[in-house]
Amino acid sequence: MKKNKILVTGGLGFIGSHTVVELLKEGYEVVIIDDLSNTRMEVLEGIKAISGVGPEFVKLDLKEKEKVRAFFKEHSIDGVIHFAASKAVGESVEEPLKYYENNIATLVYLLQSMAENKVSNFIFSSSCTVYGQADELPITENAPVKKAESPYGNTKQIGEEIIQDTTKVMDLKAIALRYFNPIGAHESAHIGELPLGVPQNLIPFVTQTAAGIRKELSVFGDDYPTQDGTAVRDYIHVVDLAQAHICALQRLLEGKNQAKMEFFNVGTGKGSSVLEVIKAFEEANGTKVNYKIADRREGDITAAYADTELANKELGWHAKLGLKDALSSAWKWQLKQ
Incomplete structure (x- = not known):
């Protein structure tokens, strides 16, 4: 039986690399496209070390439309999982045009090439940021999509709209997975979250502070209307998230x-505050994290956690790993660096 060949864009990134490992485990043939703008080639070696398989890799910038077209002419693809995008909220506020070009233009070129080559299965890496500060918690897929708090969030909303419009006029079936907060690393510590420069996400900042790379961690705001005053998020283990893509x-x-086109929330259904995460990290790993309280950050919301019932029922998917599993794997990965 012929193996389905799956294109994974941004396949050397944090979520992409873990998804590639799960695809290979399930027997899919994988080809990765990445421009290496926010990752390193060593990730490919990590994937090989875990899987015993070296997936095909093509260094390609999706902004180069003709090269994208040429790629699809040369490869027979059965489905696309699209991760490649710029993803830092703060940076998107400072450089909106970079985000609109990198996240929107590339999506259009990809869909055009898929249409030309009759590739009809598409999974979009979306985000719970599309809900903004939801009126009700936990957040279901029926929650209204609110005006985005950042250009990054807006690219996810526009991306979903572009795909939905495209499904109406071409033979395209799509699923948008709206992630909550992916954390952790593969249990082997061969792959994990590898931000280039100063981390934009909480957990790499926690691990780098615990490792002495950063002097202290800033907790942005302790005056939110939450149990301990710090913002609440739904932290999902990246391996669970990768399996949702399968x-x-x-x-x-x-x-x-x-x-x-279908939409699914992918989270654990449980919210944890920033201070709870720091405490859980310290307990899981027997190490201290030096932190200070700082002013709130622009674009941050108070609380977001998922109602995952739809994904549980329709996809047959459940989050299996807990917060401490994720935090101990993230620390193991950090120490390996």
Whole structure:
């Protein structure tokens, strides 16, 4: 039986690399596109070390439309999982045009090439940022999509709209997975979150502070209307998140989708505050994290955690790993660096 060949864009990134490992484990043939703008080639070696398989890798910037077209002419692809995008909220506020070009133009070129080559299965890496500060918690897929707090969040909303419009006029089946906060690393410590420069996310900042690379961690705001005054998020282990992509892909390949475009929240259903995460990290790893309270950050919301019932029921997917599993794997990965 022929193996399905899956294109993973941004496949050497944090979530992309873990998804590639899960795809290989399930017997898919994988080709990775990455421009290496926010990762390193060593990640490919990590994937090989875990999988015993070296997936095909093509260094390509998706902003180069003709090269994207040439890629699809040369490869017979059965489905696309699209991670490649710029993803820092703060940077997007400072450089909106970079984000609109990198996250929107590339999506358009990808969909155009898919249409030309009759590739009809597409999974989009979306985000819970599309909900803004939701009126009700936990957040279901029926929650209104609110005006984005940042250009990054806006690119995810616009991306979903572009895909939805495209499904109406071409043979395209799509699933948008709206991630909550992915953390952790592969248990082997061969791959993990590897931010270039100063981390934009909480956990790499926690691990780098604990390792003495950063002097202290800034906790942005302790005056939120939450249990301890710090912002609450739904932290999901990256391996659980990667497995959600496998479930979504199988749904499309088997034609089990109930609409041309579907949306699923991917989280644990449990909210943890920043201070709770720091405490859990210290307990899981027997190490201290030096932190200080700082002013709130622009664009940050008070609380967000997922209602995952739809993904549980329709995708047959459940988060299996807990916060401490994720935090101990993140620390193991940090120490390996």
